[in-house]
Amino acid sequence: MPSSDLALFHVLRMRRLLPEAVLQERLQASTTRGVPLEEVLRVRRDLAPEVLAQALEVRARQGRRCEACGETTYLQPNQTAAATPCERCGGALLARGTSGRFGRPAGPPPPR
Numbered sequence: 001m002p003s004s005d006l007a008l009f010h011v012l013r014m015r016r017l018l019p020e021a022v023l024q025e026r027l028q029a030s031t032t033r034g035v036p037l038e039e040v041l042r043v044r045r046d047l048a049p050e051v052l053a054q055a056l057e058v059r060a061r062q063g064r065r066c067e068a069c070g071e072t073t074y075l076q077p078n079q080t081a082a083a084t085p086c087e088r089c090g091g092a093l094l095a096r097g098t099s100g101r102f103g104r105p106a107g108p109p110p111p112r
């Protein structure tokens with residue numbers, strides 16, 4: 001499961017934006033269908049668009065860039081950048097703010 005989905009799951013759970021059972025079901029659907037969790041929530045209309053946007057902003061603060069490949073890995077509540085490898089290549093994650101251009105502007109996902 002991508003760290004992005006898990007991180008969003010934690011944001012929604014900690015803020016109690018959705019019932020636990022619904023959250024679990026949506027995360028499951030996201031994993032099964034291979035689509036981002038936010039996309040599942042959007043399609044199901046579980047949250048008002050502005051609420052979802054806010055949750056995504058909160059999640060973005062947990063994103064850390066990999067110094068090797070530049071990919072963003074999202075930290076879970078019990079993780080630190082120093083102890084967490086890049087989910088794509090296993091490289092080291094930059095501490096927040098050291099890169100100067102943190103994260104990635106909103107837009108279509110990069111090609112793989």
Ligand SMILES: [Zn+2]
Pocket residue numbers: 066067068069070071086087088089090091
């Ligand atoms: Zn990497």
